[in-house]
Amino acid sequence: MLKKLLFIFCLIFAGVVRAQNVSLKGIETNKALAIADNNTFVLQNNCLHVKFVAEKRRLSASRFTFRNKQxxxxxxxxxxxxxxxDIILNSADFELKGPLKIVNIKGNNKSVKLAERENGKEISAELLNAKYGISMKWAAILKDNSNYIRQVFTFNSITDSLRIRKLQLIKLSEKNGVAASGIVDGSPIVSKNFYFAVESPISKYEAKNGWVSSYIEGQEPTPELTVSSVWGGAPENxxxxxxLYYLERERAVPYRQMLHYNSWYDLSWNDRKLNDTSCLDRIQTFADSLTIKRHVALNAFLFDDGWDDNQTLxxxxxxxxxxGFDNIKRLANRYNASLGVWMSPWGGYEQAKEQRLQYGRKQNPPFETNSHGFSLSGTIYSNRFKNVAANFVSRYGVTMFKFDGVGAGDKLTGAGAGYQTDMESLLKLVSTLRxxxxxxxxxxxxxxxPSPFWLKYGDALWRNGWDTNTAGQGDNRQQWLNYRDGEVYNNIVQRASLYPLSSLMYHGICIADNGAPAKFEMNDKDISDEIWSFFGSGTSLQELYINPHKLNTANWNCLAAAIKWARENADIMPDTHWVGGDPSKGDIYGFASWSPKKAILTLRNPSNTAKKFVVDTRNIFExxxxxxxxxRFYDAKSGGKQPTAPVFTGDVYTVTLQPFEVMVFNAKPTL
Known part of the structure; x- marks a missing residue:
């Protein structure tokens, strides 16, 4: 009876783990106010103050203050x-069509987006440029408990389609100490205490003639264009x-852990096709060894390339x-899990991709393509892709998609002119499916x-680089970990400092018989290192590229313990940030997350020599x-929620990591 009750408890709590919002001291319980005084309109709370002026039928922004900074x-x-x-118009060329309005916003407690649950205030106006026949609706929005305001601009052409080459929403003097926070498109502009951005991953930035600006480029004529921006403030340091506090509130869905099996490297490989029997086996084996025996349930089983008929697209x-997927859906649901599906917007890879393309070209009319494969900006192909994905959701209860391959490929800084319409189409597709x-x-x-504004649409982005590879010192599995985290450091941390590491696709835990993982060592220590270093990253995309038949009892126990630990700390993992140096250079590195009540720290030594690392809590936990x-620091791998004796106590401590050692700590503030 006890086992049955534990199993039921496990199923009840196997759903997607949702974290609380990121902690930002002094922002909580902060009501939004809107004040009108003659021609001056103010949005404010006890932290920020933004003043707009409506004068001589023109609208302008006067000042933005956060605490005592301006x-x-x-x-x-x-x-x-x-x-x-080549006509250039700005806000001074648009006349107000009427008075500004103040609107009360009522929050919706059932919304999946955190910000939409909050009440707030909105100031809105309509403007017109009669000469060029362009109207514009503007709204400035401040929600309760916010450290930012958002502005939404909707442009319409009265007589014809809009033919916009460039729309600039942010322009700030370099005297304010502002600069781009990263080198990729969609990077916020920041100063010490402020951040500004156009809320789009395809936005660009420019520093020129003493000004720093952010803008989007238009590609195709359109009857209407809606773009938004954010102005935010930050406490000192x-x-x-x-x-992150802003992003977690405004992203499509707040951070939630999605633990799932992925069939790649296991059942899926090259042109191999999946089948009902093998998929059912993987679901049942995970259920037997993890869900029933160790009371840890997966959220989903995702079936990668190989489920489709290449001759049907x-x-x-x-x-x-x-x-169809009825049998695997039924078995997954029995263990309170759902299904996930891999799809490739540009058609996949190698022979399977070519077969899909051949099929697409034979259709009447043919499916649209570009130099990389199918084109999502094509109406016919986009509709096919969208309808298939929507059917997976409605018929088979699919809860997650792995969209693999769009635009120009790997290690990009942006879409590039040739692929911007494809990227815009991907954003529309994801919004439609939501x-x-x-x-x-x-x-x-x-x-x-790694623009953080992808998260207004999706949940996790690729770290870039090869799926799996090796680098540095150690055996094959340790070199894989060096490569994996070295790519994160060089492609994400160094290029996009404000992209949250908790929303990355690291390429999971790889224990399988195909590709590079087939050569990774199977000793318990190496597998434990991979498991703990992966969950220590805080990522919400918890991929298990695991053939479950390859795991022994120690491996299953380790996997279950790390999953439980990650779920216990899901409330602070959105805050995950990089600590230490560059794995590709052999530096000790890791991840830390903090809240006022607790913190966690993961460290790894990627070299074959013992090394020391200074744990300075002010720096490590920011x-x-x-x-x-x-x-007080406790060994998270030792079992139990909190061992009685801490490993060390204080604010500065030097630890020694043995070659390829992974340390994971739970930390509690001293009284």
Missing amino acids: IELKGTPMFELELKD QLRRAF WQINKANFPS GVKPDLYFSLTMGTW LPLNSKAGY
Whole structure:
């Protein structure tokens, strides 16, 4: 009876783990206010103050203040349009059509987006440029408990389609100490205490003639264009966390862990096709060894490349799945899990991709393509892709998609002119599918770059680089970990400092018989290192590229313990940030997450020599000013929620990591 009760308890709590919001000291319980005084309109709370002026039928922004810091905005246009025929218009060229309005916003407690649950205030206006026939609706929004305001701009052409070459929404003097926070498109512009951005991964930035600006480029004529921006403030030395606080509230769905089996390297490999029997075996084996025996349930089973019939384009292979996905859905649901599906917007890879392309070209009319494969910007192909994905959700209860391959490929800084319309189409596709099921989980892989604004659409981005490879010292599995985390450091940490590491696709835990993982050592120590270092990264995309028949009892126990630990700390893992140096150079490195009540720290030595590392809590946890720095550190791998004796206590401590050692700590502030 006890085992049965434990199993039921496990199933009840196997659903997607949702974290609380990121902690930002002094922002909580902060009501939004809107004040009108003659021609002056103010949005404010007890932290920020933004003033807009409506004068002589023109709208302008005057000042942005956060606590005692200020950005002067006088003389800076609120927006600037560059039309296709070299005409440049800015906010001073648009007249107000009527008075500004103040609107109360009522929050919706059932919304999956955190910000939409909050009440707030909105100031709105309509403007017109009669000469060029362009109207514009503008809204500035401040929600309760916010450290930022958002502005939404909707442009319409009265007589013809808009032909916008460039739309600039952010323009700030370099005298304010502002600069881009990264080198990729969609990087916020920041100063010590402020951040500004166009809320789009395809936005660009420019520093020129003493000004720093952010803008989007138009590609195709359109009857309407809606773009938004954010202005935010940060407490002293808390810029990353302040931006993350905003992002966690405004992303499509807040951080939630998605633990799942992925068939790649196991059942899926090259041109091999999946079948009902083998998929059912993997579901049952994980259920027997993890869910029933160790009371840890997966959220989903994702079936990668190989489920489709290449001659039909994204239709299930009827020969191998005569009942479609009904059987695997039924078995997964029995253990409170759902299904996930791999799909490739550009058609996949190698022979299977070519077969899909051949099929697409034979259709009447043919499916649209570009130099990399199918084109999502094509109406015919986009509709096929969208309809197949929506059917997976409605018929088979699919809760997550791995979209693999779009745009120009790997290690990009942006879409590039040739692929911007494809990227815009991908964003529209994801938004459309969220209309079917708002809390779908999207892993957006090859072709993306680490702009945080991808998270207004998807849930996790590719770290870039090869799926698996080796680098540095150690045996094959240790070299794989060196490579994996070295790519994260060089492609994400160094290129996009405000992208959250908790929303990355690391390429999971790899224990299988195909590809590079087939050569990775199977000793228990190496496998433990991979498991703990992976879950220590804090990523929500918890991929298990695991053939379950290869795991022994020690491996299963380790996997279950690490999963439980990650779930116990899901409330602070959105805050995950990099500590230490460059894995590819043999530096000790790791991940830390913090909240006022607790913290966690993972460290790894990627070299074959013992090394020392100084744990300075103020630096490691990026503590707010005036926070107490004393912590008790406990070994998270030793079992139990909190061993009685701490490993060390204090604010500065030097640890020694043996070659390839992984340390994982739970930390509690001292009284």
